[in-house]
Amino acid sequence: MTATVCINGSVPATIRDVARASGVHVSTVSRTFSAPHLVNPDTRSRVLSTAESLGYRPNRAARALITGRTHNIGLIVADIANPFFPPLIKAAESQARQRDYHLFVADTNEDPVMEEQLVQALAKQVDGVLLCSPRMSNDLIEKLRREVPLVVVNRAVDGLPAVVMDVANGAKAAIEHLVGLGHTRLALLGGPRGSWTNREIRRSTTAAAKAAGADLTVLGPHHPTEAAGAAACDAVLATGATAVLAYNDLMAIGLLEALHDRGVSVPAELSVVGIDDISLSRLIRPKLTTVSTPTAAAGRAAVDMLLQHDDERRTTATVTLQTELIVRDSTGPNPH
Amino acid sequence: MTATVCINGSVPATIRDVARASGVHVSTVSRTFSAPHLVNPDTRSRVLSTAESLGYRPNRAARALITGRTHNIGLIVADIANPFFPPLIKAAESQARQRDYHLFVADTNEDPVMEEQLVQALAKQVDGVLLCSPRMSNDLIEKLRREVPLVVVNRAVDGLPAVVMDVANGAKAAIEHLVGLGHTRLALLGGPRGSWTNREIRRSTTAAAKAAGADLTVLGPHHPTEAAGAAACDAVLATGATAVLAYNDLMAIGLLEALHDRGVSVPAELSVVGIDDISLSRLIRPKLTTVSTPTAAAGRAAVDMLLQHDDERRTTATVTLQTELIVRDSTGPNPH
DNA sequence: TCGGGGACTGCAAAGGGTTGCAGCGACACC
DNA sequence: GGTGTCGCTGCAACCCTTTGCAGTCCCCGA
Numbered sequence: 001m002t003a004t005v006c007i008n009g010s011v012p013a014t015i016r017d018v019a020r021a022s023g024v025h026v027s028t029v030s031r032t033f034s035a036p037h038l039v040n041p042d043t044r045s046r047v048l049s050t051a052e053s054l055g056y057r058p059n060r061a062a063r064a065l066i067t068g069r070t071h072n073i074g075l076i077v078a079d080i081a082n083p084f085f086p087p088l089i090k091a092a093e094s095q096a097r098q099r100d101y102h103l104f105v106a107d108t109n110e111d112p113v114m115e116e117q118l119v120q121a122l123a124k125q126v127d128g129v130l131l132c133s134p135r136m137s138n139d140l141i142e143k144l145r146r147e148v149p150l151v152v153v154n155r156a157v158d159g160l161p162a163v164v165m166d167v168a169n170g171a172k173a174a175i176e177h178l179v180g181l182g183h184t185r186l187a188l189l190g191g192p193r194g195s196w197t198n199r200e201i202r203r204s205t206t207a208a209a210k211a212a213g214a215d216l217t218v219l220g221p222h223h224p225t226e227a228a229g230a231a232a233c234d235a236v237l238a239t240g241a242t243a244v245l246a247y248n249d250l251m252a253i254g255l256l257e258a259l260h261d262r263g264v265s266v267p268a269e270l271s272v273v274g275i276d277d278i279s280l281s282r283l284i285r286p287k288l289t290t291v292s293t294p295t296a297a298a299g300r301a302a303v304d305m306l307l308q309h310d311d312e313r314r315t316t317a318t319v320t321l322q323t324e325l326i327v328r329d330s331t332g333p334n335p336h
Numbered sequence: 337m338t339a340t341v342c343i344n345g346s347v348p349a350t351i352r353d354v355a356r357a358s359g360v361h362v363s364t365v366s367r368t369f370s371a372p373h374l375v376n377p378d379t380r381s382r383v384l385s386t387a388e389s390l391g392y393r394p395n396r397a398a399r400a401l402i403t404g405r406t407h408n409i410g411l412i413v414a415d416i417a418n419p420f421f422p423p424l425i426k427a428a429e430s431q432a433r434q435r436d437y438h439l440f441v442a443d444t445n446e447d448p449v450m451e452e453q454l455v456q457a458l459a460k461q462v463d464g465v466l467l468c469s470p471r472m473s474n475d476l477i478e479k480l481r482r483e484v485p486l487v488v489v490n491r492a493v494d495g496l497p498a499v500v501m502d503v504a505n506g507a508k509a510a511i512e513h514l515v516g517l518g519h520t521r522l523a524l525l526g527g528p529r530g531s532w533t534n535r536e537i538r539r540s541t542t543a544a545a546k547a548a549g550a551d552l553t554v555l556g557p558h559h560p561t562e563a564a565g566a567a568a569c570d571a572v573l574a575t576g577a578t579a580v581l582a583y584n585d586l587m588a589i590g591l592l593e594a595l596h597d598r599g600v601s602v603p604a605e606l607s608v609v610g611i612d613d614i615s616l617s618r619l620i621r622p623k624l625t626t627v628s629t630p631t632a633a634a635g636r637a638a639v640d641m642l643l644q645h646d647d648e649r650r651t652t653a654t655v656t657l658q659t660e661l662i663v664r665d666s667t668g669p670n671p672h
Numbered sequence: 673t674c675g676g677g678g679a680c681t682g683c684a685a686a687g688g689g690t691t692g693c694a695g696c697g698a699c700a701c702c
Numbered sequence: 703g704g705t706g707t708c709g710c711t712g713c714a715a716c717c718c719t720t721t722g723c724a725g726t727c728c729c730c731g732a
Contacts, residue, residue, distance in 0.1 A: 012460070012483075014687090014688055014689085015688060015689060016688075016689095024711075024712090025711065025712050025713075026688090026689080026690095026712095027689095027690075027691075027711075027712065027713080027714095028710085028711060028712080029689095030688095030689060030690055030691085031690090031691090031710095031711090034689090034690070034691095035690095035691095038709085038710075038711095039709095039710070039711080040709080040710060040711085043710080043711085055483075057456070057459065057460050058460075058688085058689070059401075059460050059687090059688050059689065060460055060461050060689095061397040061398075061400040061401050061406065061460075061461065061687095061688080061689090062397075062401055062687075062688035062689040062690090062717090063688080063689055063690075064397040064689095064717090065395075065397050065398055065401060065687095065688080065689075065690095065716095065717045065718065065719090066688090066689060066690050066691085066716070066717045066718095067689090067690070067691095067717085068717080070397065072440075079426070080422050080425050080426040080429065081422040081423050081426045081615075083419065083422075083615075085422075086416050086417045086419075086421075086422050087417050089416050089441065090415070090416040090417045090443055093416065093441060093442060093443050094443065094445075097442065102440050102442070102457070102458065102461065103440065103441060103442070104408075104438050104439065104440055104441075105425065105429060105439060105440075105441040106429060106433065106438070106439070107426050107429050107430065109430075120393070121438070122438065123393065124348070124393050124394070124395050124396055124397075125396050125397070125438065147348075147391070226619075253619060257619070279417075279419075280616055280619065283562075283589060283593070283616065283619075283620050284619050284620060284621070285620070285621045350717090350718060350719090351718065351719060352718080360681075360682090361681065361682050361683075362682095362718090362719080362720095363681075363682065363683075363684095363719090363720080363721075364680085364681060364682080365719095366718095366719060366720060366721085367680095367681090367720090367721090370719090370720070370721095371720095371721095374679090374680075374681090375680070375681080376679080376680060376681085379680080379681085394718085394719075395717090395718055395719070397717090397718080397719095398687090398717075398718035398719045398720085399718080399719055399720075400687095400719095401686090401687050401688065401689090401717095401718080401719075401720090402686070402687050402718085402719055402720045402721080403687090403719085403720065403721095404687085
């Protein structure tokens, strides 16, 4: 086999080198790092300083082999480049590192089949996986949780720890906002098939519209992209609705673009509401009215749940994070 | 020690279990996976099927321990949530996985000190690190490359494989575009201290302005953020310039926002050019004229370089990716 | 018939740590 | 002085896989 030599020709120092150089047994060196209180302060500082001078760092793979804990976490998202995810990834990474964990990030390209492959591939290499907005079936999730501890984000699964955003409540607030502006014919621009969030939104929106005595046309399923939002423009207009709630900001923004191209003015002729409050939403014109979802908090919470339920016995709690309607410039009174 | 038990109480299958169940030696099982041509097809298929039924997957940590290759890559960026990075991360991850590598992603929060810590922490756990837009000193890079193979992106370092974008040429094109529109008083909204890209842009912009006989005021250093772009608005106006080139799109967009608030119309009174062509740039109004940088290609190229120079002897080549000026609506003729 | 070689397979060491157990000296207490 | 305890350290097995080496078996050519 090929030894991993550094560029200057020296081999990275192992625990044995440190032991030899400081005149103690390897187990003492090991304890110096993993259970410092068990070793004599003098010995400890001697070991520490020779370790320092040798540039020694414990090999995590070797440690993982015996302890069974890799100190790695996997994070699986549908699309890294979808602006919804980066804040979540960033928060999760930061939280993980603070607890001395490293984060694998993987992208399924919106493909549910890929989700399974990724979990399988990561399973032996991580202490747990964060599944963000998974589209796979419940059965499959059941199967996978047997291979590796799982925390799901943006989905509720029986008996599995989960972090969800209260989009139902957010969607309800959005509908009430629109009804309050006098709109009576509404449309919902649906998201992708298999999305728990999408089901929540549809359910809540339907109920809220009904309660308010408003008409609601549900469109979809659609890809959760700007392009799909733009492509759905004619379908939206055909419903005769004066206000639309979109599955996410990206679709809302695509819709806004297409409306602009067709000369339909927002919010004068049509009100548009998004969901997520991605940073883009306050930069476009008109500024988008949207339901803000606490993505960074979700990332942190998911890491916390994984690490905590990893320590003690498994918890199956679901933490629900609140959402908030942010009214900006894309909604206005019913023109009729 | 605590065995890692799965949720159903079973312990994950090891190579030994497979060997026992299929009546061969562990080495044969090992070879079945890592050198299939060395084992009899019958044996191989028998091993494969029992492995399948036992749900066996090779333990990468154990494999890493003996081969010295982890099949992991580290990717260090300044800010995951900065829209410049996600396309790069996505492309790198995809390219890595295609070659059976997994990607650690880490965020320095724009802090150069953190860069070193991260490389150190990742060093023993990866086969190489991709350093994106590093701000650390050359000396430090020299030191770190001794611990782990490095590829730098958006920076040229002597003797180190690098992927850079030809921003110099892009900035030159931007200046020529502005001069062609009749602008003679220009401003450069500079980026962060320590950024190689920033130096390149300044150098090239200065030269291009001089060559064209135009005035150039250089502002900065600034954080590469929208907020910093907005904050610099007054300073930009104070220069008396009729056209500005910003270090990146984010700053340009922040500037656009601030200009809008002050009632300065773009491009009628002031032309603005960004760099990067993040997806946001074509969604804001006016659509931003910008220099597009091939970030996804950079991510792929960086992974390729790391993996290739990892195979054979170390290459120190620098690959330079072309940039392109995208003219949209934020630039127009000199009003004077 | 025998030697040589090829195709498989088994054996065992190695890789870098962790950890239960036992040893040992120092000290306190009776 | 004997005994028990405590603090520290060493010993050695173990984690899971890879891989150089050696052995076995079979086939082929001489």
